[in-house]
Amino acid sequence: MDFCFDNGVFKEVSNSPPTPQTAGCSTPHDKAHPALSEMLTNCVHCGFCLAVCPTYQMTGDENNSPRGRLRLWREEAEGRLAPDPFTAHYTTECVGCLACEPACPANVPYGEILEQVRHQHVDTARTRPPLSLRFAAALSKRQWLFNLAMFPARILRSLGILPHKFLFAGSPPLMESTAAYAQRLMAEHRPTGPRVALLTGCLMESVFREINFATVRVLIENNVQVVVPPDQGCCGAFQEHLGLDGIDQLRDQNRTAFGKASVDAVVCNSSGCGLALSKTLTDQVPVRDVLGFLGELKLAQRTPSEKDARVYVDLPCHLIHGQKQQGIPANVLNATGYRWELAPQARDCCGSGGIYNIQKPENSQEILRGKSEFLNNAAGSPVILATSNHVCMMQWNSARSAGLVTRPYQVKHVIQLLDPGEDGLRRGGKSAVS
Numbered sequence: 001m002d003f004c005f006d007n008g009v010f011k012e013v014s015n016s017p018p019t020p021q022t023a024g025c026s027t028p029h030d031k032a033h034p035a036l037s038e039m040l041t042n043c044v045h046c047g048f049c050l051a052v053c054p055t056y057q058m059t060g061d062e063n064n065s066p067r068g069r070l071r072l073w074r075e076e077a078e079g080r081l082a083p084d085p086f087t088a089h090y091t092t093e094c095v096g097c098l099a100c101e102p103a104c105p106a107n108v109p110y111g112e113i114l115e116q117v118r119h120q121h122v123d124t125a126r127t128r129p130p131l132s133l134r135f136a137a138a139l140s141k142r143q144w145l146f147n148l149a150m151f152p153a154r155i156l157r158s159l160g161i162l163p164h165k166f167l168f169a170g171s172p173p174l175m176e177s178t179a180a181y182a183q184r185l186m187a188e189h190r191p192t193g194p195r196v197a198l199l200t201g202c203l204m205e206s207v208f209r210e211i212n213f214a215t216v217r218v219l220i221e222n223n224v225q226v227v228v229p230p231d232q233g234c235c236g237a238f239q240e241h242l243g244l245d246g247i248d249q250l251r252d253q254n255r256t257a258f259g260k261a262s263v264d265a266v267v268c269n270s271s272g273c274g275l276a277l278s279k280t281l282t283d284q285v286p287v288r289d290v291l292g293f294l295g296e297l298k299l300a301q302r303t304p305s306e307k308d309a310r311v312y313v314d315l316p317c318h319l320i321h322g323q324k325q326q327g328i329p330a331n332v333l334n335a336t337g338y339r340w341e342l343a344p345q346a347r348d349c350c351g352s353g354g355i356y357n358i359q360k361p362e363n364s365q366e367i368l369r370g371k372s373e374f375l376n377n378a379a380g381s382p383v384i385l386a387t388s389n390h391v392c393m394m395q396w397n398s399a400r401s402a403g404l405v406t407r408p409y410q411v412k413h414v415i416q417l418l419d420p421g422e423d424g425l426r427r428g429g430k431s432a433v434s
């Protein structure tokens with residue numbers, strides 16, 4: 001006997017040839033993934049994943065571990081445990097960091113299972129995401145609307161007013177879009193190297209747009225041709241984290257937008273978005289983290305003016321566990337010109353988890369507490385915490401208002417440390433070749 005999800009509930013499926021009834025037992029996820037029952041039974045309960053799981057390490061509760069959650073889901077799927085709030089609670093406690101995947105000798109695809117279970121719990125009203133997040137997720141499906149809604153946040157940041165703990169300092173362009181900017185710089189500099197399409201992202205484009213602009217400048221400076229498909233959509237990670245519908249529509253939109261871009265790769269400057277998009281464009285066009293992509297080029301070198309600055313590099317979970325990258329290439333970090341080192345516990349989760357820091361703020365801050373305390377005594381002036389995911393940047397910034405870090409520090413995307421600036425780009429022209 002096998003199982004599948006249908007309309008939000010587990011159903012038994014006979015192993016015999018499909019009947020008209022069982023043939024209809026499918027969801028969009030079933031088409032691309034192995035049967036859920038098979039994925040759930042892959043766990044051999046060895047417990048190797050316990051040591052890397054932040055929620056188990058924080059609570060010592062087996063139900064709050066990968067092994068415990070898989071057990072609960074399987075017990076429900078096989079009918080030995082009735083659906084109850086207990087299982088739903090431990091499902092929402094998971095950060096979704098995916099640290100358990102590389103630790104697992106049985107290759108349990110925990111992320112795929114989690115995605116399906118989250119959907120099932122929302123579909124059956126066992127979990128109800130807050131209205132504000134559902135509203136934001138709905139807005140994110142229309143990039144122009146999301147941009148409009150977030151315009152005040154962009155204005156405040158450009159004025160240096162940071163009223164929320166997640167808003168880190170920066171100067172986002174207010175009116176010009178990344179698509180228009182890339183087109184303008186491409187016409188001005190005419191790079192001749194590899195051609196890439198940039199995913200601009202919903203939150204990145206609407207609130208942290210200066211990172212997209214820096215990404216365009218760095219790529220063009222290194223002789224990369226950049227296009228920004230105007231009809232692209234949100235990567236779908238927002239919906240995925242919340243267990244909401246609408247991912248398939250966004251995936252179709254992005255398959256069309258990036259499929260016709262005629263590029264060597266699609267590059268992403270946020271590891272979470274990159275992971276989500278790589279699931280969308282499977283076999284269509286390579287999806288690359290922009291820093292990994294740049295690591296294969298001979299990069300233009302920066303010379304920072306702050307000689308005593310020290311950069312501490314943190315590695316996003318969705319880069320190293322989700323996209324299975326080794327990290328951020330050393331030659332990219334060396335090209336920043338800064339004295340850098342990996343942050344202590346750089347491979348551990350910071351607690352951001354997409355929207356986990358909004359849904360579970362206490363857990364999230366507790367996870368960040370141990371990881372961020374080194375900044376209080378870190379050498380350097382200024383001290384810069386650099387990473388490659390804007391959601392992790394928001395989380396690191398919140399360590400200040402939470403009182404976890406009491407000394408001044410800056411939060412930067414690594415691409416910003418490579419940025420020549422617009423004037424620098426004009427002065428240097430195409431200063432490196434692939």
Ligand code: SF4
Pocket residue numbers: 052053054055056064065066069093094095096097098099100101110
């Ligand atoms: S995704 Fe992270 S928090 Fe969730 S079970 Fe795996 S290791 Fe634990």
Ligand code: SF4
Pocket residue numbers: 042043044045046047048049050066067070100103104105106107108
């Ligand atoms: S490491 Fe893998 S097989 Fe072992 S308990 Fe964890 S999920 Fe199960």
